[in-house]
Amino acid sequence: MSQNLVILCAAGMLVTAYLMVGQKALFVAIRLYGLQSILLGVVAVAMAFTDHRPHLLESAALTIGLKGVFIPWFLMRTIDRIGIHREIEPFVNTPSSLLICLGLTVVGYRVSTGLAAGGEGAAHHVIGVSLSMLLMGLFLMVTRRKAVTQILALLTIENAVFLVALGATSGMPLVVELGISFDVIVAVLVLGILVHRIVDRFESMDVSRLSKLKG
Amino acid sequence: MTVLVWTLFAPLVTALLGVLPAPRRIKEANLVGGLGVTLLLSIGTAGDFLGGSTPSAFGDALRVDGLSALVLVLSALVGLLSGAYSVGYLRRNDARGLVSPGRRREFDALVPLYVFAMLLVSVSNNLGILWIAVELTTLVSVFLVAFHNRDTSLEAAWKFLVLGSLGLAFALLGTVLLFASGRGVLGEGMSALHWTRLVALARELHPLTLKLGVVFAVVGYGTKAGLAPMHTWKPDAYREAPSPAGVLMAVGMLNGALYCLLRVHLIAKAALGPAFSGGLLLGLGLLSVAVATPFILIQWNLKRLLAYSSVEHVGIMALGLGLGAEAATFGALLHMTYHTLAKPLAFFSAGTLAQLHRSSDFDEIGPGTLGRAPVASALFVLAAVIMTGSPPFGLFFSEMTILKAGFAGPHTAAVAVFLACLVLLFCGFFYQVGRLVLGAQPAAPRPAPDPEQFDAGGAVTLAAGVLAVVSAFYLPRGLLDLVHAAVRVVEGGP
Incomplete structure (x- = not known):
């Protein structure tokens, strides 16, 4: 039962990643990220009960609180303040983006079978999904122009890494996980501050305009 | 244990005090004094290590072996030099009204915080804490890069943060996979991510997971x-x-990241033999040296020139470590030491030249700086001589050691390419330096540069020059012992 829940949530995370790729409204993309983080938290809770690892509950609470609620709220506030709500036409159009991501999912699943824990059961799906999400995050990062979308891509990659940690290990030691979460929060705040400064100076969040430095 | 903890505590206290409002002189004294105490304490920690003990704290999460001690002392030294130079640098900028009090406070807190993160990198025995500390250096340096708040600073800071965070996400994935490769062997809890434990149990790790982890970690920390x-x-x-701040990144971050690469390499070496991760380091190192060459030849900006020189030097170190022979390892770690001692001179003299001309572009600084700022130009030429590995300075000997060990080993073709690149780099660097320093004064009417004055920044630049030259002929006994101890760690000793 729990096993099925884990697989369902992992699949849900993959779906949110696909929707993010096919999405242009920034606030929808941010909500999708929040949903993705909450699903990650649910995976952690389910694993805490199936494998009797109570410390995963704490990390689940951390994930849902910080990444499911706080970061999306902070990003929403950022785009509200600067008043930019839509991603402009990406470098690769949406249908081809989705097709490429389909290919990336196949690659992610193929690689996951080589790992120690990736052979069978729920772990196979969890690792497969997380590696696919990692590749899709990278893809988003190189094809999108808005600063906030790039932050979301980075955060998706980070969620993918946490999902690998859940699937392939028994979860990182709690102290380490706390430290990592703290760093992620600070990173998002720093990114937010930088977006403000960029918008102030350039009156745009289009990072493809950041192209003076060459050679 | 106590000295080690105090070593980390000192820069943190300095950073906290740096935030408080205070007269300028007190802030300067706090910055330089705090970083000076940090250096003394880290020398104390290294002394404890050389005395035969293994300083450690927090249940072995922090632990000082030979490699840690070497990087610790070098990082603290660069921290102090950077803090001392910033006094004169900020005074000059202050005089032009370029630095607001808020920015000033930011700077006074960020520099010691950066030093703290560098020191934490060098002593952490836990791969998780190692990652956290590296991430901390990134976040701090973003603000240092964006310090001037120009269009280009924001562009650079954005690229740096996005690329750095991406790299660190890879490094985190690498760490997770290294941890996963020991599932069932390492156990749970904090100690499961201890480097010493991973190395001790290396033979029982799952090879394929480990390999994937090593690749991600090498790309990330690389x-x-x-x-x-x-x-x-x-x-x-x-x-x-x-x-x-540039020198903190060019030396501190470089040493710290190389330290992370070495720790990962040593786990892989214990588990899979030297060929796998050694080959990665060798390949990336050679590629770095090769990539730096054309960009130095066509460079248009003084500080970017130093950046490509830094790409070259990190390439040389990675190549030396990747060759795998003990002599090459010694050469690489010696290179790291000499590079740390020489690079501040290059950054400080170039920084002074750029500040006097209010730009770091070659076109703006123009030819013939020797006539306008003789001391800074002469020191920059000296730095160029040292940085390009000319005899009789230290980097020459370390490069020769690596070359000799390389030609004796199986990778002669790679080493031959490396040698060719070194020759080209030497010519390219001096072409650029000659273009900048020598030549007639420009006739075109343009804003006259500020006259060169002997101020606090000049004094520190001179001190860095003395350090770079003297260290080539006389390395303190203790420092050399640390290099040897670090080589023993890399070769799998205690």
């Missing part, structure tokens, strides 16, 4: 070290960061 092809943030960040 991004921070600025190994090609992940080096693209470096020229932008170095150009925009104020010179005192």
Whole structure:
């Protein structure tokens, strides 16, 4: 039962990643990220009960609180303040983006079978999904122009890494996980501050305009 | 244990005091004094290690072996030099009204915080804490890169942060996979991520997971070290960061990231033999040296020139470590030491030249700086002589050691390419230096540069020059012992 829940949530995370790729409204993309983080938290809770690892509950609470609620709220506030709500036409159009991501999912699943824990059961799906999400995050990062979308891509990659940690290990030691979460929060705040400064100076969040430095 | 903890505590206290409002002189004294105490304490920690003990704290999460002690002392030294130079640098900028009090406070807190993160990197025995500390250096340096708040600073800071965070996400994935490779062997809890434990149990780790983890970790930490092809943030960040912060990145972050690479390499070496991760380091190192060559030949900006020189040097170190022979390892670690001692001179003299001309572009600084700023130009030429590995200075000997060990080993073709690149780099660097320093004074009417004055920044630049020259002929006994101890760690000793 729990096993099925884990697989369902992992699949849900993959779906949110696909929707993010096919999405242009920034606030929808941010909500999708929040949903993705909450699903990650649910995976952690389910694993805490199936494998009797109570410390995963704490990390689940951390994930849902910080990444499911706080970061999306902070990003929403950022785009509200600067008043930019839509991603402009990406470098690769949406249908081809989705097709490429389909290919990336196949690659992610193929690689996951080589790992120690990736052979069978729920772990196979969890690792497969997380590696696919990692590749899709990278893809988003190189094809999108808005600063906030790039932050979301980075955060998706980070969620993918946490999902690998859940699937392939028994979860990182709690102290380490706390430290990592703290760093992620600070990173998002720093990114937010930088977006403000960029918008102030350039009156745009289009990072493809950041192209003076060459050679 | 106590000295080690105090070593980390000192820069943190300095950073906290740096935030408080205070007269300028007190802030300067706090910055330089705090970083000076940090250096003394880290020398004390290294002394404890040389005395035969293994300083450790927090249940072995922090632990000092030979490699840690070497990087610790070098990082603290660079921290002090950077802090001392920043006094004169900021006074000059202050005089032009370029630095607001808020920015000033930011700077006074960020520099010691950066030093803290560097020291934490060098002593952490836990792969999780290692990652956290490296991430901390990234976040701190973003603000240092964006310090001047120009269009280009924001561009550089954005690229740096996005690329750095991406690299660190890879490094985190690498760490997770290393941890996963020991599932069922390492156990749970904090100690499961201890480097010493991973090395001790290396033979029982799952090989394929480990390999994947090593690749991700090498790419991730390689991004921070600025190994090609992940080096693209470096020229932008170095150009925009104020010179005192630039040297922290060019030496501190470089040493720290290389230290992370070495720790990962040593786990892989114990588990899979030297060929796998050694080959990765060798390849990336050679690629870095090769990529730096054309960009130095066509360079148009003084600080970007230094950035590509830094790509070259990290490439040389990675190559030396990747060759795997004990002599090459010694050469690489010696190179790291000499590079740390020489690079501040290059950054400080170049920083002074750029500050006097209010730009770091060659076109703006123009030919013939020797006539306008003789001391800074002469010191920059000296730095160029040292940095390009000319005899009789230290980097010449370390490069020769690596070359000799390389030609004796199986990778002669790679080493031959490396040698050719070194020759080209030497010519390219001096072509650029000659273009800048020598030549007639420009006739075109343009804003006259500020006259060179002997101020606090000049004094520190001179001191860095003395350090770079003297260290070539006389390395203190203790420092050399640390290099040897670090080589023993890399060769699998205690």
